Amino acid sequence: xxxxxxxxxxxxxxxxxxxxxxxxxxxxxxxxxxxxxxxxxxxxxxxxxxxxxxxxxxxxxxxxxxxxxxxxxxxxxxxxxxxxxxxxxxxxxxxxxxxxxxxxxxxxxxxxxxxxxxxxxxxxxxxxxxxxxxxxxxxxxxxxxxxxxxxxxxxxxxxxxxxxxxxxxxxxxxxxxxxxxxxxxxxxxxxxxxxxxxxxxxxxxxxxxxxxxxxxxxxxxxxxxxxxxxxxxxxxxxxxxxxxxxxxxxxxxxxxxxxxxxxxxxxxxxxxxxxxxxxxxxxxxxxxxxxxxxxxxxxxxxxxxxxxxxxxxxxxxxxx
Amino acid sequence: xxxxxxxxxxxxxxxxxxxxxxxxxxxxxxxxxxxxxxxxxxxxxxxxxxxxxxxxxxxxxxxxxxxxxxxxxxxxxxxxxxxxxxxxxxxxxxxxxxxxxxxxxxxxxxxxxxxxxxxxxxxxxxxxxxxxxxxxxxxxxxxxxxxxxxxxxxxxxxxxxxxxxxxxxxxxxxxxxxxxxxxxxxxxxxxxxxxxxxxxxxxxxxxxxxxxxxxxxxxxxxxxxxxxxxxxxxxxxxxxxxxxxxxxxxxxxxxxxxxxxxxxxxxxxxxxxxxxxxxxxxxxxxxxxxxxxxxxxxxxxxxxxxxxxxxxxxxxx
Numbered sequence: 001x002x003x004x005x006x007x008x009x010x011x012x013x014x015x016x017x018x019x020x021x022x023x024x025x026x027x028x029x030x031x032x033x034x035x036x037x038x039x040x041x042x043x044x045x046x047x048x049x050x051x052x053x054x055x056x057x058x059x060x061x062x063x064x065x066x067x068x069x070x071x072x073x074x075x076x077x078x079x080x081x082x083x084x085x086x087x088x089x090x091x092x093x094x095x096x097x098x099x100x101x102x103x104x105x106x107x108x109x110x111x112x113x114x115x116x117x118x119x120x121x122x123x124x125x126x127x128x129x130x131x132x133x134x135x136x137x138x139x140x141x142x143x144x145x146x147x148x149x150x151x152x153x154x155x156x157x158x159x160x161x162x163x164x165x166x167x168x169x170x171x172x173x174x175x176x177x178x179x180x181x182x183x184x185x186x187x188x189x190x191x192x193x194x195x196x197x198x199x200x201x202x203x204x205x206x207x208x209x210x211x212x213x214x215x216x217x218x219x220x221x222x223x224x225x226x227x228x229x230x231x232x233x234x235x236x237x238x239x240x241x242x243x244x245x246x247x248x249x250x251x252x253x254x255x256x257x258x259x260x261x262x263x264x265x266x267x268x269x270x271x272x273x274x275x276x277x278x279x280x281x282x283x284x285x286x287x288x289x290x291x292x293x294x295x296x297x298x299x300x301x302x303x304x305x306x307x308x309x310x311x312x313x314x315x316x317x318x319x320x
Numbered sequence: 321x322x323x324x325x326x327x328x329x330x331x332x333x334x335x336x337x338x339x340x341x342x343x344x345x346x347x348x349x350x351x352x353x354x355x356x357x358x359x360x361x362x363x364x365x366x367x368x369x370x371x372x373x374x375x376x377x378x379x380x381x382x383x384x385x386x387x388x389x390x391x392x393x394x395x396x397x398x399x400x401x402x403x404x405x406x407x408x409x410x411x412x413x414x415x416x417x418x419x420x421x422x423x424x425x426x427x428x429x430x431x432x433x434x435x436x437x438x439x440x441x442x443x444x445x446x447x448x449x450x451x452x453x454x455x456x457x458x459x460x461x462x463x464x465x466x467x468x469x470x471x472x473x474x475x476x477x478x479x480x481x482x483x484x485x486x487x488x489x490x491x492x493x494x495x496x497x498x499x500x501x502x503x504x505x506x507x508x509x510x511x512x513x514x515x516x517x518x519x520x521x522x523x524x525x526x527x528x529x530x531x532x533x534x535x536x537x538x539x540x541x542x543x544x545x546x547x548x549x550x551x552x553x554x555x556x557x558x559x560x561x562x563x564x565x566x567x568x569x570x571x572x573x574x575x576x577x578x579x580x581x582x583x584x585x586x587x588x589x590x591x592x593x594x595x596x597x598x599x600x601x602x603x604x605x606x607x608x609x610x611x612x613x614x615x616x617x618x619x620x621x622x623x624x625x626x627x628x629x630x631x632x633x634x635x636x637x
Contacts, residue, residue, distance in 0.1 A: 063531055089533035097531045105524035109546040115525075118542070119532035167528065 003040040006207050007062065007175060010036050012071035012081075014057050018280070029279045031057040033231040034071070036306070039175070044201065044208040046222030046239065048215060048254070050276055054231040056100075059177045059211045063097045064088055075175070093123060096168040100180040102160035106152040112138070113148030116166045123171065137166040141196060158189035165196065169204070177209045182217060194221055215258045219243055227251050230279060230287040237312030247312060247319040249292050286317070294318050328622035331615040338612050342418030349412040352396050357412035358580040364407055366390070366398050375399070375407045388597050401604055404590045410601050417582035417605060422612070424497050424576075424583070425564030431502030432559055436509035437552060443510075444517025445540055455514070462507040470566055473500045474575040492578040497570055501563045509555055513548060520544050550627040554620060561616035568609055584609050 012035045018027040032054040039045050047055045060066040062073060064080050073080040075091065083091065099105040106115055117125075117134040125133075135145055141162040152160060161181060168176055178197070182190040198221060201208060212218045218225055219239055226236045227250065235248040246252045253270040272291045277283055283290050289299040298317050306315040322328050349357055364375040376387040389403035400411035443454040461469070474497065481491040482499065489495045520526060521544065529539050570576030571585025579586065584605035591602025 065527055065531055089535075092531060092533040095531075097528070099524040099528065101524055105528055107525040107543055107547070110542075118529065118534075122529075122532050122534050122538060164528075167532075171532065 003042060005038045006041040006075070007039040008037070008074045009039075009062070010072045010074070012036070012058070012061060012073065013069050014054070014061060014066065015069045027280045030231050030282060031279065032061065032068075035231075035233055037226065037233065037236070039207060039209060041174075041207055042201075042205055043223040044210050044221050046218035046225040047209065047211045047228060048213060048218050048225060049228035051213065052276060052279065053228045055211045055228050056179050058228070059097070059179045059209060062175075062177050062209060063092070063095045065097065093119075093171040094174045096171060096173040096176050098161075098164055098168050098176060098178040098181045101184050102157050102164055103152075103184070105164050106160055108152055110151075111148065112143075112150050112152065112155070112163055115152075115163065116170055119167065119171045133170065134166075137169055138163075140169070140200070141166045156189075157185050158193060161185060161193055162196065165193075165200070169200065172204075173206070175207045175209065177211070179211045180213065181210075183212065183214060190217065197221060215255065227254065230277065230282060232287055232315065233306055233313075234288065234315050235312065236306070237314075241311055245320070247309065247314045248316045249294050249318075250288050252320070286315075322622060322626040325622045325626065327618050328626075331619040331622065334611060334615040335619065338418060338608065338615075339422060342415055342422055345412065345415035345419055348396075348415055349409070353398065353400070353409050353412050355398075355409040355412055357408050357416055357582065360406040360408065362407055366393075368393060368395075368398075375403050376405070389594065389601075391598055392600055401600055402598055404587075404601055405594060406590075410587065410604065413582040413587055414584070414604055414608065417577075417584045417587050418608060420494060420577050420581060420583040421564055421567055421571075421585070421609075424494055424501070424567045425560050427498045428501035428505075428563035428567070429556060429559035431498060432505040432509055432563070433552060433555055435502070436506050436513055437548070439506065439510040440513025441517055441540060441544070441548070444514040445521060445536070445544065447518070447521075451514070455511075458507040458510055461504060462511075464504075466504050466566065467569060470500050470504045470570060471573065471575065473504075474570050474573075478575050478578075494577060494581070497567055497576045500570075501566045504566075505559060505562060509559065512551065516548050516551060517544055520547050554624045554627065557616040557620035557623065561613040561620075564616075565609065565613055568605075 012032060013030070014032040016029040016031055018029060035058065047058065049055045057066060061068050064073075064083075068081045071081060075095065078091070080088070080091065106112075110118075113131065113134050116137055117130040120130045120133060131148075135148055138145065138147055143159060143162055143166070147155070147159075147163075152163070155163065164181075181197070182193050185193060194217065197208065200206060208221070210218060210221055222239045224236065225239050225242050226233050227242075227248065228234065229250050235242065235246065235251045237247070242251065243255065246255050253272050256268065256270045270293065274291050277287070277290060283300075285301045286292070286295070286299045286304055289295040292299065296317070302317075304315045304317050306313045309319060349355055355361075362376055365372050366375060367373075373390060375390050377390070378387060387405055389405050389407060390399055392402045393399050396411070399409055401414065402410050404410055404413070439454055439458070443451040477489075477491075477496055477500070479491055481493070482489040482496065489499060526539060526543050529543050534543075567576055567583060568585035568588070571583040572589045574586070574589060577583035577586055587605040588602045591598070591600075591605070594601050
């Protein structure tokens, strides 16, 4: 499985400065801290973590909807983090994003067809051609031709998310970042949309970055999975390895919290105590140490690096 | 739907009647009433039922000073609503006054709304320092009560006129109240628009447009503006009503429309001296103002309800 690297992230960080009237620049939130990552062509990389762990920020930086504070993102031989907004306009054709809320991501005052073909219009395609492509895409995502003239409010959440997918595909992208694309949908609809994702990937050879907090969903679609905690990747492994034998204590806790449809489930539940720390006052050493059942002295002083162990990468002093 | 709303039909009916009557003012003055409503006729007489009467009778009450103009004859061909104390036909002046009041009200409202839309879009979209500067400028206007500011501006500019760069407004021109009223209401419209733009900007469909490589102009005109337009449409009738009221107030204080031109405000002022003997002179324009402003507000309500997606039926947009 040595496929070409399509996108590579080096030491990427994003800080938000919280500035009140009297506290300008005092508090800094480290949303994403020093992440390095490679995404291979044609794979689906799942990113999981609790809310606030920086996974959405990471996703948005990959498509440069958010400017990184530090680090670089190499895509097609160029560093996206340093490109001007003019140059980005062309690169954006090959990097698309799918958002979490299908109700907020479609302009309520425009027809579905116009929404789908808008990216093509932006990049200067003619009217007839655009329309043909839009109708094609609508069919591809399982909507019929008549939806071209309809408005978003006439559709359900699942159908809207199909429209969002069609729009993301309109520019024929190579990499699609999907930020919790099914978490706003009913469980019965989730499976349909996930299968649509898989079908389209097979057909078009797309690469996905799939952000989610639902481990079941991520396992279903991902080839590799990165687990994030407080702005850092704590474990990165092929999906099956991660689920079979999680190495990082946080991954173990996360997986043990995931219910299984299995009566003979005899796993030991790992209950994490305490809350996720405030990202303004991050703990010294390993960011997970205040909640970690294995924490030792070294964990409170030295942050573990993300090291390769077999097929996986783990950031822990005492991996399993 | 607007077309099914009874309120919109009633208010539009009243508004169009008032507008129509105002527009035929010259026709009414020249062909029906045979009078020039801008010239004092101190010694005119008219013939009512074979009796010849002075239009301006010397007052017999009190000290016998001043005059009592003729009252309403309810006859369209002569002094339908009577005369004012310069012997001018009140009905004709009322129609001419309607022209001015409606024209100034509409122009001022359009000026307010177009400038507010511009400011709101720029401030809400650019955010940061641009937003801060524009918002503080709005605050400066906001800090004054509307009437106080428009009265002060009118008093100052009435005699001198206004020269701002390439804009030159002569003293006594009706462009002056349009300009003044147009400016003083800007914060009341621009602020809510700015707020909406700020909120829309963060919506995911705007991010999706950014992610597709859309230019700023594309995002503003194709994604944000269509979502702001409904509230702008709701503002129009309400702002016309407010601007009209302000115009009438300024004219009543003799710092709006200047004589011999008329507006509903100036006619009320004319009627002030005749309040005890000929109350109709002040009442008629007052009633017109109330009727028009109420209809505009009613229409504004109907428009708002029609554009509210929660009350709108599914499938018709």
